Amino acid sequence: MRNPLFSKLLTDLRKIDIAATSLRIEQLFEHEPDRIQRMSVRLPGILLDISKQRLSKKAHQVLLEMLSKSGLLSERARMFEGEVINYTEQRPVLHVALRAQEGDAVAMPQLLAEVLAQRRRMLAFAEEIRSSNNISDVIHVGIGGSDLGPRVALQALSSGTPDGPRVHFLSSMDGHALANVLAIANPKRTLLSIASKSFSTLETRINAASLRLWMQEAGLSEQEIKTRCVALTANTQAALSEGILPEFIFPLWEWVGGRYSLCSSIGLPIALAFGSKVFEQMLAGARAMDQHFLNAPVDLNGPILLAMVDVWNLNVLDLRTHCIVPYHANLARLPAYLQQLEMESNGKARDVDGLPLPYQVAPLVWGEAGTDAQHSFFQWLHQGTQVCPVDFIAVKTASHSYAEHHSQLIANCLAQSAALMKGKSLQQAHAEMMAAGMSAAQADALAGHRAFEGNRPSSVLLLDKLDAWHFGALIALYEHKTFVASLLWGINAFDQWGVELGKNLAADMYLRIRGQAAPKFDPSTESLLQALK
Numbered sequence: 001m002r003n004p005l006f007s008k009l010l011t012d013l014r015k016i017d018i019a020a021t022s023l024r025i026e027q028l029f030e031h032e033p034d035r036i037q038r039m040s041v042r043l044p045g046i047l048l049d050i051s052k053q054r055l056s057k058k059a060h061q062v063l064l065e066m067l068s069k070s071g072l073l074s075e076r077a078r079m080f081e082g083e084v085i086n087y088t089e090q091r092p093v094l095h096v097a098l099r100a101q102e103g104d105a106v107a108m109p110q111l112l113a114e115v116l117a118q119r120r121r122m123l124a125f126a127e128e129i130r131s132s133n134n135i136s137d138v139i140h141v142g143i144g145g146s147d148l149g150p151r152v153a154l155q156a157l158s159s160g161t162p163d164g165p166r167v168h169f170l171s172s173m174d175g176h177a178l179a180n181v182l183a184i185a186n187p188k189r190t191l192l193s194i195a196s197k198s199f200s201t202l203e204t205r206i207n208a209a210s211l212r213l214w215m216q217e218a219g220l221s222e223q224e225i226k227t228r229c230v231a232l233t234a235n236t237q238a239a240l241s242e243g244i245l246p247e248f249i250f251p252l253w254e255w256v257g258g259r260y261s262l263c264s265s266i267g268l269p270i271a272l273a274f275g276s277k278v279f280e281q282m283l284a285g286a287r288a289m290d291q292h293f294l295n296a297p298v299d300l301n302g303p304i305l306l307a308m309v310d311v312w313n314l315n316v317l318d319l320r321t322h323c324i325v326p327y328h329a330n331l332a333r334l335p336a337y338l339q340q341l342e343m344e345s346n347g348k349a350r351d352v353d354g355l356p357l358p359y360q361v362a363p364l365v366w367g368e369a370g371t372d373a374q375h376s377f378f379q380w381l382h383q384g385t386q387v388c389p390v391d392f393i394a395v396k397t398a399s400h401s402y403a404e405h406h407s408q409l410i411a412n413c414l415a416q417s418a419a420l421m422k423g424k425s426l427q428q429a430h431a432e433m434m435a436a437g438m439s440a441a442q443a444d445a446l447a448g449h450r451a452f453e454g455n456r457p458s459s460v461l462l463l464d465k466l467d468a469w470h471f472g473a474l475i476a477l478y479e480h481k482t483f484v485a486s487l488l489w490g491i492n493a494f495d496q497w498g499v500e501l502g503k504n505l506a507a508d509m510y511l512r513i514r515g516q517a518a519p520k521f522d523p524s525t526e527s528l529l530q531a532l533k
């Protein structure tokens with residue numbers, strides 16, 4: 001199943017690269033008059049500009065050709081048709097079905113009917129809570145994909161009017177986080193939304209148990225607690241065994257990966273905080289991007305182009321990290337969301353057949369909101385010894401009326417992207433210092449420090465604005481990009497066996513920490529356990 005073309009392609013691309021890298025990005029603009037036309041692409045609600053990538057026209061063409069022949073298009077069709085493409089778990093991958101609408105022509109009408117019915121149930125519940133006046137706070141308990149999506153969404157949409165209950169998120173089992181939430185919420189007016197696809201995740205179980213105890217200690221009866229607990233899960237049986245009432249269980253399905261579950265019942269907090277219409281707008285934006293991914297030609301297809309750039313940067317230019325810088329305070333948590341999406345999906349060393357991969361996959365994804373990031377790690381981006389491609393994400397129209405702020409923000413975003421490409425030569429740095437009145441000796445000594453190598457690649461994603469629709473589109477863009485990259489690398493993006501080992505060891509470690517019998521660990525761990533006594 002491994003993409004057999006990929007290894008050959010890498011050899012071809014590396015040859016092309018020798019020619020491509022001899023030209024700086026700025027020179028590529030001079031040599032390629034159609035560069036903007038080819039590399040600045042209109043997607044639903046987003047302008048994607050990849051023209052400042054270190055990718056020559058020739059390499060771009062070869063990549064597009066490879067993409068068309070790679071089998072990616074048939075695998076994309078197989079995903080939309082509900083075929084089993086999560087090979088190691090023998091499951092279809094259908095998060096796109098979560099955004100489908102009444103009347104959509106889909107391969108599985110039965111499944112669509114169920115998705116729509118459950119969505120209606122969940123949204124009706126959200127509206128009931130919003131209008132009841134009994135609930136002032138929602139504590140959403142979940143981790144990983146059961147936390148990051150709604151958490152990022154609530155922040156992203158916070159410029160709207162969150163006119164529902166306040167939502168608090170509890171993910172880690174760290175008691176400090178629990179204590180912080182309990183200090184604010186009122187146990188008699190709180191709804192617990194227990195989100196766990198498996199309904200077996202340790203952190204979520206511990207937090208849910210402590211929260212129920214908190215309600216009990218506040219004098220609520222067992223029955224009252226039951227009417228304040230909802231489960232968002234694919235494991236209905238486990239939720240029932242935990243005493244959740246059937247009418248308070250909102251299902252998702254095994255064919256929704258945790259990190260792809262934002263548009264399922266896991267997104268309930270969005271509907272609770274902003275209302276069902278906003279939730280539906282988010283689905284509509286994601287659906288528009290799904291349709292774009294499915295139908296747009298390869299050379300204009302946002303997810304495919306972004307994956308192509310990732311492959312080029314990692315496998316040809318050997319750039320092993322990828323920085324995400326959203327120039328929007330409400331997207332500050334987006335890098336964390338994308339970290340799970342991309343690194344849990346593609347952080348693998350084996351192809352779909354279980355064979356060791358002969359090339360690198362999945363760059364390290366990291367980032368921080370601008371302009372804060374400019375005053376921390378941008379020094380490293382501009383002058384460090386490693387080159388790291390950046391995705392700059394900005395919005396055209398702000399959701400506030402401080403025009404001066406927005407102009408400055410966007411100016412900084414575009415300036416950083418341009419500066420990374422442009423750099424500043426030694427001669428230029430030298431001339432500037434001489435013009436400012438420095439002596440030649442001083443200018444000689446400082447020119448190296450003040451020069452910028454430049455030629456550092458970045459993409460710009462310019463959203464029309466940040467509302468639920470555009471947020472949905474942005475998330476779907478990165479979801480599909482992650483999938484396309486996995487296809488090119490020949491790996492399965494939808495399992496995550498790598499998270500198991502640490503979880504299993506923690507069970508024995510817990511016994512040791514509590515002074516109970518369990519196997520011995522390595523000398524380092526044993527000495528740490530000793531220190532904890």
Ligand code: F6P
Pocket residue numbers: 143144145146195196197198199200201204258259344496499
């Ligand atoms: O630790 C990995 C993981 O399984 C993620 O893939 C998932 O999003 C998270 O844990 C939470 O899982 P669950 O929703 O089953 O509680």
